Amino acid sequence: MRLASCSILLFFAGVARSADVAPPTGGPPPGEAMKLGERIYREGILPSGEPMMAVAMGDIPVDGRMFTCDDCHQRSGIGSVEGTVITWPTNGKELFIPRRRTGAWKPPRTEEEKRSPRRQLPPYWQQVKDVRPAYTDETLARVLRMGVDPAGRRLDRVMPRYLLNDRDMAILIHYLRNLSVVPAPGVDNTAITFATVVTEGVSAGDRKEMLSTLRAYVDAHNAQSRHEERRAKSGPFFRTERNLAYRRIRLLVWELAGPPETWRGQLEARYREEPAFALLGGLAAGSWAPIHTFCEENRIPCILPITDLPVVSESDWYTLYFSKGPYQEGESAAKYLDRVESLPPDARVVQVLRRGDQAGAVARGFEDAWGRFGRPPPVRRMLGEEEPLSGHLLEELTGSHGPAVLLLWLGPGDLPALETLGKGPDRPKYVFLSSTLLNRELSAVPEAARDRVYVTYPSILPQESGRRLDAVRGWLKSRKVPATDLEIQARIYFLGMMLAETIKHLRSEFFREYFLEGFDMMVDQDYAIAVYPRLTFGTGQRYASKGCYIVQLTKGPAPEPIRKSDWVIH
Known part of the structure; x- marks a missing residue:
């Protein structure tokens, strides 16, 4: 409980630095108003729990969750550029001051700036007019509902017009007034x-x-x-x-x-x-x-x-x-089997692993992706901490009506048992290993099994x-x-x-x-x-690496990984 309280204090200390504008009269208290406004802005959900409604392209009714404010203006409210569409800032620091024309000279604000030679510009630079005056609560409500800014200009039709009652509008405006106003902790002028x-x-x-x-x-x-x-x-x-x-x-x-x-x-x-x-x-x-x-x-x-x-x-x-780490390797194995090799819908898959964070992550990645493809869950065979992967166990797993795919999320010490894999008539068509769990010790894979073994490889290939x-x-x-x-x-x-x-x-x-x-x-x-x-x-993408190779290995004591898939398997 003490740790949770500390976390809440840390968060609201940051909010308080910017939330210095009073909430709407008769509305919720400041902290609650900020939470409700944030939900409208980021999720398109009203304080009532109902979706915000909007009109897009002039006459198309849409659910506001499809066109949330932060989709274009971003979570920070600083705006973005998409093709030829410029999305202007919606944060309190920019909305409630006049906006200069793009590229226009900004007049000096301090005495030091006024004395600076680079601020002494020709008069025609200084006479550029503002594009619009500062917003007020009333003009901001008008632009959100009708798409008309304080200068009387009509915004591009790509900007939705939001259907908000006065109370919900006041909550959203309160949030915008306090959005990205005071710089975050950890920064000063130098x-x-x-x-x-x-x-x-x-x-x-x-x-x-x-x-x-x-x-x-x-x-x-x-x-x-x-x-x-x-x-x-x-x-x-x-x-x-x-x-x-x-x-x-x-x-x-x-x-x-x-x-x-x-x-x-x-x-x-x-x-x-x-x-x-x-x-x-x-x-x-x-x-x-x-x-x-x-x-x-x-x-x-x-x-x-x-x-x-x-x-x-x-x-x-x-x-x-x-990246998503080992989880991504499991996902990629599932994508390869479903999209590249097109396994039959009833193909039996068995995963063999021991308890451990990395092996568990690979297995979860495979199971989650396999389920998204509408496939039946793979069978899990858990080995004890001291239980080896033996030839006898492999015979049990790959005997009559054995699996089409055997996923061995194990370390290099278990791989000698794969020597027997190439000898049985019911051997699986595909055997998958993880290069992360192998610590990249690819030479541990027996040569006799390499024609059936596939390895997930989440990095650039060494030869490249x-x-x-x-x-x-x-x-x-x-x-x-x-x-x-x-x-x-x-x-x-x-x-x-x-x-x-x-x-x-x-x-x-x-x-x-x-x-x-x-x-x-x-x-x-x-x-x-x-x-x-x-x-x-x-x-909003939080895993920069989107791919993982599926490779097979060349013969010899120092095998080289050979790509069997693209980096990203669609």
């Missing part, structure tokens, strides 16, 4: 504070490799190699916002000790001591779930932690992962990664960081490359939701990432 999490149980080597690479990026960012702070003061006026976004980075290392159930309290204590704008990278011994939950409930972005056990969720928003890894090695060498574990170091290298652009994207809008939306708007990445063939981003 620095932005990030934290990275390392838990007890992480090896000293992994810890060193992650932190040394992350600190090398921070040092490079703070080195002023492009004179960023000078540019912010004296650069051209049309780059002012982008240049002013530059902040030095302060990196906190939050070390967590003890069992996972105590991590939440430790995180909250660290945050109270010194708030971080977001979490970067990080390593945990075991599941990332306690850190994920802390970030989700306190609305703190967590960017690309290094974990094989992420939380797999369709709705959680604040943690951006590299050379040039990309060379780029990482070169960067590490230039910063005097030994290249000791490129699996970890290449991920942090990629995180650093993406972070620089995302901070520039923020301009002066240091809001956590907008920070995450900067990653959402990135183009596909296939050059700075050496661990995956491609990473793909999109609105």
Whole structure:
């Protein structure tokens, strides 16, 4: 109960920083009004629980859940661009001031700016009129209902007209007045504070490799190699916002000790001591779930932690992962069998595994995807902790009327039993293994079984990664960081490359939701990432790797994985 109370206090402390505008008269109290307004804005659900109704394209009645505000204006309210459609900001900071014409000169606000030579511009620049005056509650209600702004201009028909009564409209306007108004904790005029999490149980080597690479990026960012702070003061006026976004980075290392159930309290204590704008990278011994939950409930972005056990969720928003981990391997095996090999509907599938987080994740991934395809659940055969996969057990599993598919979510020590797999007349047509559970020890697969064995491979193939890894090695060498574990170091290298652009994207809008939306708007990445063939981003997408190869192995003592599927199996 104490931890839950701390979490609630952390969240509402952030809300209180922006919720300084009174709620509608006679309406719910401020906290409740913000929750109700947020639900209208994000989900299209009214305080009554009914869906908000709207009219699209001038005359088409639609359920407001189909066209929620944040679909276009984004969760932050800062707006977006889609093709030729520009969606303007709807946050309180921008709605209730006049909007300048795009690209127009903005007059100096401080005495220092007035003395700046770059602010002394020709008169014709200074005479550009505002596009619209500031909104009031009344004109904002009118534009939401009728699509007419304070200047009398009619908005594009792509903007729905919402059918809201006065009370619900007042709640939504109260929410918009307080949306993305005050910058998030962890940022000041000169620095932005990030934290990275390392838990007890992480090896000293992994810890060193992650932190040394992350600190090398921070040092490079703070080195002023492009004179960023000078540019912010004296650069051209049309780059002012982008240049002013530059902040030095302060990196906190939050070390967590003890069992996972105590991590939440430790995180909250660290945050109270010194708030971080977001979490970067990080390593945990075991599941990332306690850190994920802390970030989700306190609305703190967590960017690309290094974990094989992420939380797999369709709705959680604040943690951006590299992939779904082993769960994604199980999903991909199911997709391959259903979409590529087109197994008969009644094909029997057996999964063999021991208790363990990674094996359980692969099995769940397969079961969930298999069920979505309308297939009967696979049979699970659990091995005891000390029970080996023996030839006798394989004979039992693959005897008369044996399975068409055998999924062995086991480690390399169990694979010698596969020697017998090629000898029986009722051997399964497909045997699947996980390269993660094998620790990439592909040579452990007996040659006699390789014609029937398929391996899930959630990374770039080793024969295709050379040039990309060379780029990482070169960067590490230039910063005097030994290249000791490129699996970890290449991920942090990629995180650093993406972070620089995302901070520039923020301009002066240091809001956590907008920070995450900067990653959402990135183009596909296939050059700075050496661990995956491609990473793909999109609105609300929280797993950047969308694929996993299905491979078979060549003969010989050092087998090479050969692709049997595309990276993404549709």
